Amino acid sequence: MIDYSFSIDELQYFLLVLTRVSCFIFIAPFFSMTNTPRRVRIGLSIFVAYLIYQSLSPHEPIVYGTLLEYAAIVIREGLTGLLVGYGANICNTIIVFAGRVIDMDIGLAMANQLDPTTKENASISGVFYQYVVMLMLLVSGMHRYILKALAETYTLIPINKAVFDGDRLLGPMLSFLTDYLSIGFRICLPVFCVILILNVVLGILAKVSPQMNMFAVGIQIKLLVGLGVMFLTVGMLPYVSDFIFTEMKTMMVAFVEAMM
Numbered sequence: 001m002i003d004y005s006f007s008i009d010e011l012q013y014f015l016l017v018l019t020r021v022s023c024f025i026f027i028a029p030f031f032s033m034t035n036t037p038r039r040v041r042i043g044l045s046i047f048v049a050y051l052i053y054q055s056l057s058p059h060e061p062i063v064y065g066t067l068l069e070y071a072a073i074v075i076r077e078g079l080t081g082l083l084v085g086y087g088a089n090i091c092n093t094i095i096v097f098a099g100r101v102i103d104m105d106i107g108l109a110m111a112n113q114l115d116p117t118t119k120e121n122a123s124i125s126g127v128f129y130q131y132v133v134m135l136m137l138l139v140s141g142m143h144r145y146i147l148k149a150l151a152e153t154y155t156l157i158p159i160n161k162a163v164f165d166g167d168r169l170l171g172p173m174l175s176f177l178t179d180y181l182s183i184g185f186r187i188c189l190p191v192f193c194v195i196l197i198l199n200v201v202l203g204i205l206a207k208v209s210p211q212m213n214m215f216a217v218g219i220q221i222k223l224l225v226g227l228g229v230m231f232l233t234v235g236m237l238p239y240v241s242d243f244i245f246t247e248m249k250t251m252m253v254a255f256v257e258a259m260m
Contacts, residue, residue: 009061012070016062016077016159018049023081024150029089029248030134030143034114052151062160073160080162080259084153087172087251088146091244094180095133098187099126105188105195106226107219125230129187129237136241142248149252162259172254179250183243190233191226198225 022045025031031041064070103109103123112121122130137143185192198221206214 012062013059013159014049014053016073017053017056017154018045019074020077020081020153021045021049021052021150023078024085027082027085027089028146029092030138032085032089048147048150052154055151056154059159076160076162076164079164080153080157081150083169083255083259084150084252085146087255088248090176091247091251092130092134094184094244094247095129095187095240096120096122096126097180097184099123099129101184101188102126102191102226102230105191106222108223129240132234132237133241133244136238137245140241140245142245145245145249146252149249149256153256156256157259164259168258169255172251172258175254176247176251179247183247186243187240190236191229194225194229195222198222 025041025045031044062073064073100109100123102125108124111124113124113127114121202214202218205212
Protein backbone atom coordinates (compact mmCIF):
# COMPACT_ATOMS: atom_id res chain seq x y z
CA MET A 1 0.00 0.00 0.00
CA ILE A 2 1.34 3.43 -0.95
CA ASP A 3 1.80 5.84 1.94
CA TYR A 4 0.88 9.42 1.01
CA SER A 5 1.34 10.84 4.50
CA PHE A 6 3.69 13.75 5.07
CA SER A 7 4.50 16.15 7.87
CA ILE A 8 3.71 19.85 7.97
CA ASP A 9 7.44 20.64 7.76
CA GLU A 10 7.74 18.70 4.51
CA LEU A 11 4.73 20.55 3.08
CA GLN A 12 6.17 23.93 4.02
CA TYR A 13 9.51 23.05 2.46
CA PHE A 14 7.85 21.81 -0.73
CA LEU A 15 5.81 25.01 -1.01
CA LEU A 16 9.00 27.06 -0.80
CA VAL A 17 10.56 24.97 -3.56
CA LEU A 18 7.39 25.37 -5.62
CA THR A 19 7.46 29.15 -5.12
CA ARG A 20 10.93 29.53 -6.59
CA VAL A 21 10.23 27.13 -9.46
CA SER A 22 6.86 28.67 -10.39
CA CYS A 23 8.27 32.22 -10.34
CA PHE A 24 11.15 31.07 -12.51
CA ILE A 25 8.87 29.41 -15.10
CA PHE A 26 6.60 32.47 -15.06
CA ILE A 27 9.40 34.67 -16.45
CA ALA A 28 11.89 32.26 -18.04
CA PRO A 29 12.25 32.27 -21.85
CA PHE A 30 10.11 29.81 -23.84
CA PHE A 31 8.11 28.76 -20.76
CA SER A 32 6.71 32.28 -20.28
CA MET A 33 5.46 32.71 -23.85
CA THR A 34 1.86 33.91 -24.08
CA ASN A 35 0.85 30.99 -26.29
CA THR A 36 1.89 28.51 -23.59
CA PRO A 37 -1.27 27.47 -21.67
CA ARG A 38 -1.33 28.43 -18.01
CA ARG A 39 -2.32 24.92 -16.97
CA VAL A 40 0.77 23.58 -18.70
CA ARG A 41 2.97 26.06 -16.84
CA ILE A 42 1.31 25.23 -13.51
CA GLY A 43 1.63 21.49 -14.09
CA LEU A 44 5.25 21.85 -15.17
CA SER A 45 6.02 23.94 -12.09
CA ILE A 46 4.57 21.32 -9.76
CA PHE A 47 6.33 18.48 -11.58
CA VAL A 48 9.75 20.20 -11.59
CA ALA A 49 9.32 21.29 -7.98
CA TYR A 50 8.54 17.71 -6.93
CA LEU A 51 11.65 16.39 -8.69
CA ILE A 52 13.85 19.05 -7.09
CA TYR A 53 12.25 18.40 -3.70
CA GLN A 54 13.06 14.70 -3.98
CA SER A 55 16.65 15.48 -4.89
CA LEU A 56 16.99 17.76 -1.86
CA SER A 57 15.74 15.18 0.64
CA PRO A 58 16.71 14.92 3.43
CA HIS A 59 16.58 18.63 4.10
CA GLU A 60 16.96 20.91 7.06
CA PRO A 61 13.67 22.14 8.57
CA ILE A 62 12.72 25.76 8.00
CA VAL A 63 13.06 27.77 11.19
CA TYR A 64 10.65 30.66 11.64
CA GLY A 65 8.70 32.17 14.50
CA THR A 66 5.52 33.69 13.14
CA LEU A 67 3.40 33.52 10.01
CA LEU A 68 4.86 36.83 8.80
CA GLU A 69 8.37 35.37 8.95
CA TYR A 70 7.26 32.44 6.79
CA ALA A 71 5.63 34.90 4.37
CA ALA A 72 8.94 36.78 4.18
CA ILE A 73 10.69 33.51 3.30
CA VAL A 74 8.12 32.86 0.56
CA ILE A 75 8.72 36.34 -0.88
CA ARG A 76 12.48 35.77 -0.78
CA GLU A 77 12.15 32.49 -2.68
CA GLY A 78 9.85 34.13 -5.21
CA LEU A 79 12.32 36.96 -5.83
CA THR A 80 15.13 34.44 -6.22
CA GLY A 81 13.25 32.56 -8.93
CA LEU A 82 12.24 35.77 -10.66
CA LEU A 83 15.80 37.12 -10.76
CA VAL A 84 17.27 33.89 -12.09
CA GLY A 85 14.59 33.68 -14.79
CA TYR A 86 14.89 37.38 -15.56
CA GLY A 87 18.61 36.97 -16.17
CA ALA A 88 17.80 34.59 -19.03
CA ASN A 89 14.72 36.42 -20.28
CA ILE A 90 16.29 39.84 -20.81
CA CYS A 91 18.64 38.35 -23.39
CA ASN A 92 15.67 38.08 -25.77
CA THR A 93 15.47 41.88 -25.86
CA ILE A 94 18.73 41.91 -27.82
CA ILE A 95 16.93 40.32 -30.78
CA VAL A 96 14.09 42.85 -30.52
CA PHE A 97 16.59 45.73 -30.48
CA ALA A 98 18.36 44.41 -33.59
CA GLY A 99 15.01 43.98 -35.36
CA ARG A 100 13.99 47.57 -34.58
CA VAL A 101 17.24 48.92 -36.01
CA ILE A 102 16.76 46.85 -39.18
CA ASP A 103 13.17 48.00 -39.63
CA MET A 104 14.16 51.64 -39.12
CA ASP A 105 16.66 51.27 -41.95
CA ILE A 106 14.43 49.47 -44.43
CA GLY A 107 11.25 51.48 -43.69
CA LEU A 108 9.14 49.08 -41.60
CA ALA A 109 9.46 50.87 -38.26
CA MET A 110 5.72 51.69 -38.13
CA ALA A 111 4.64 48.04 -38.51
CA ASN A 112 4.52 46.43 -35.06
CA GLN A 113 3.02 43.29 -33.59
CA LEU A 114 2.98 41.54 -30.22
CA ASP A 115 6.08 39.55 -29.44
CA PRO A 116 5.02 36.44 -27.43
CA THR A 117 8.43 36.10 -25.76
CA THR A 118 8.80 39.63 -24.41
CA LYS A 119 5.01 40.38 -24.25
CA GLU A 120 5.46 43.79 -25.84
CA ASN A 121 5.10 45.35 -29.27
CA ALA A 122 8.01 44.54 -31.55
CA SER A 123 8.91 45.16 -35.15
CA ILE A 124 8.29 42.60 -37.87
CA SER A 125 11.98 41.78 -38.30
CA GLY A 126 12.39 41.50 -34.53
CA VAL A 127 9.54 38.99 -34.22
CA PHE A 128 10.89 37.02 -37.19
CA TYR A 129 14.38 36.83 -35.70
CA GLN A 130 12.88 36.07 -32.30
CA TYR A 131 10.99 33.02 -33.53
CA VAL A 132 13.92 31.68 -35.54
CA VAL A 133 16.45 32.19 -32.76
CA MET A 134 14.10 30.68 -30.16
CA LEU A 135 13.63 27.62 -32.37
CA MET A 136 17.38 27.22 -32.68
CA LEU A 137 17.82 27.64 -28.93
CA LEU A 138 15.28 24.90 -28.31
CA VAL A 139 17.07 22.61 -30.74
CA SER A 140 20.35 23.30 -28.93
CA GLY A 141 18.81 22.38 -25.55
CA MET A 142 18.27 25.81 -24.01
CA HIS A 143 15.16 24.67 -22.10
CA ARG A 144 17.06 21.78 -20.53
CA TYR A 145 19.94 24.04 -19.55
CA ILE A 146 17.84 26.63 -17.76
CA LEU A 147 15.92 23.94 -15.84
CA LYS A 148 19.21 22.33 -14.85
CA ALA A 149 20.54 25.73 -13.81
CA LEU A 150 17.43 26.27 -11.69
CA ALA A 151 18.00 22.95 -9.93
CA GLU A 152 21.62 23.87 -9.23
CA THR A 153 20.58 27.14 -7.61
CA TYR A 154 19.30 25.13 -4.63
CA THR A 155 22.87 23.95 -4.05
CA LEU A 156 24.39 27.40 -4.43
CA ILE A 157 21.50 29.30 -2.80
CA PRO A 158 19.68 27.05 -0.29
CA ILE A 159 16.18 27.80 0.88
CA ASN A 160 16.02 31.09 2.82
CA LYS A 161 19.71 31.82 2.14
CA ALA A 162 19.42 34.31 -0.72
CA VAL A 163 21.05 37.70 -0.19
CA PHE A 164 19.71 40.71 -2.08
CA ASP A 165 22.37 43.39 -2.33
CA GLY A 166 21.53 46.25 -4.68
CA ASP A 167 25.15 46.99 -5.53
CA ARG A 168 25.92 43.37 -6.41
CA LEU A 169 22.75 43.04 -8.50
CA LEU A 170 23.53 46.28 -10.32
CA GLY A 171 26.81 44.89 -11.66
CA PRO A 172 25.23 42.22 -13.92
CA MET A 173 22.74 44.77 -15.29
CA LEU A 174 25.51 47.20 -16.24
CA SER A 175 27.50 44.46 -17.97
CA PHE A 176 24.35 43.39 -19.81
CA LEU A 177 23.78 46.89 -21.18
CA THR A 178 27.23 46.75 -22.78
CA ASP A 179 26.56 43.34 -24.30
CA TYR A 180 23.06 44.51 -25.30
CA LEU A 181 24.44 47.17 -27.63
CA SER A 182 27.43 45.22 -28.93
CA ILE A 183 25.54 41.99 -29.74
CA GLY A 184 22.52 43.88 -31.09
CA PHE A 185 24.62 45.87 -33.55
CA ARG A 186 26.53 42.76 -34.58
CA ILE A 187 23.21 41.13 -35.53
CA CYS A 188 21.94 44.06 -37.61
CA LEU A 189 25.35 45.09 -38.97
CA PRO A 190 24.95 43.55 -42.49
CA VAL A 191 21.66 45.34 -43.14
CA PHE A 192 22.90 48.55 -41.48
CA CYS A 193 26.05 48.72 -43.64
CA VAL A 194 24.27 47.95 -46.91
CA ILE A 195 21.55 50.54 -46.25
CA LEU A 196 24.21 53.08 -45.27
CA ILE A 197 25.98 52.57 -48.60
CA LEU A 198 22.61 52.77 -50.37
CA ASN A 199 21.85 56.09 -48.68
CA VAL A 200 25.19 57.46 -49.88
CA VAL A 201 24.42 56.33 -53.43
CA LEU A 202 20.94 57.88 -53.31
CA GLY A 203 22.40 61.12 -51.98
CA ILE A 204 24.89 61.29 -54.86
CA LEU A 205 22.13 60.57 -57.38
CA ALA A 206 19.98 63.29 -55.83
CA LYS A 207 22.78 65.81 -56.47
CA VAL A 208 23.50 64.53 -59.97
CA SER A 209 19.85 64.50 -61.11
CA PRO A 210 17.74 66.78 -58.88
CA GLN A 211 14.67 66.27 -61.07
CA MET A 212 14.34 62.68 -59.85
CA ASN A 213 12.33 62.13 -56.67
CA MET A 214 14.88 60.10 -54.71
CA PHE A 215 12.62 59.99 -51.65
CA ALA A 216 9.92 58.05 -53.48
CA VAL A 217 12.45 55.86 -55.25
CA GLY A 218 14.49 55.21 -52.12
CA ILE A 219 11.56 53.78 -50.15
CA GLN A 220 11.12 50.84 -52.53
CA ILE A 221 14.84 50.34 -53.04
CA LYS A 222 15.59 50.27 -49.30
CA LEU A 223 12.83 47.74 -48.66
CA LEU A 224 13.89 45.42 -51.47
CA VAL A 225 17.59 45.67 -50.65
CA GLY A 226 16.96 45.20 -46.92
CA LEU A 227 14.83 42.10 -47.44
CA GLY A 228 17.42 40.76 -49.88
CA VAL A 229 20.23 41.20 -47.36
CA MET A 230 18.12 39.49 -44.67
CA PHE A 231 17.54 36.59 -47.06
CA LEU A 232 21.24 36.28 -47.89
CA THR A 233 22.34 36.49 -44.23
CA VAL A 234 19.81 33.99 -42.86
CA GLY A 235 22.65 31.47 -42.62
CA MET A 236 24.19 33.63 -39.88
CA LEU A 237 21.27 33.06 -37.50
CA PRO A 238 22.83 29.93 -35.89
CA TYR A 239 25.76 32.10 -34.83
CA VAL A 240 23.30 34.68 -33.50
CA SER A 241 21.62 31.99 -31.39
CA ASP A 242 25.04 31.03 -30.03
CA PHE A 243 25.63 34.64 -28.96
CA ILE A 244 22.23 34.78 -27.23
CA PHE A 245 22.69 31.39 -25.53
CA THR A 246 26.12 32.41 -24.24
CA GLU A 247 24.69 35.67 -22.93
CA MET A 248 21.89 33.75 -21.16
CA LYS A 249 24.43 31.56 -19.39
CA THR A 250 26.49 34.59 -18.41
CA MET A 251 23.54 36.53 -17.01
CA MET A 252 22.10 33.58 -15.07
CA VAL A 253 25.47 32.86 -13.48
CA ALA A 254 25.95 36.57 -12.69
CA PHE A 255 22.58 36.88 -10.95
CA VAL A 256 23.10 33.68 -8.97
CA GLU A 257 26.55 34.83 -7.83
CA ALA A 258 25.08 38.20 -6.83
CA MET A 259 22.57 36.47 -4.50
CA MET A 260 25.05 34.07 -2.88
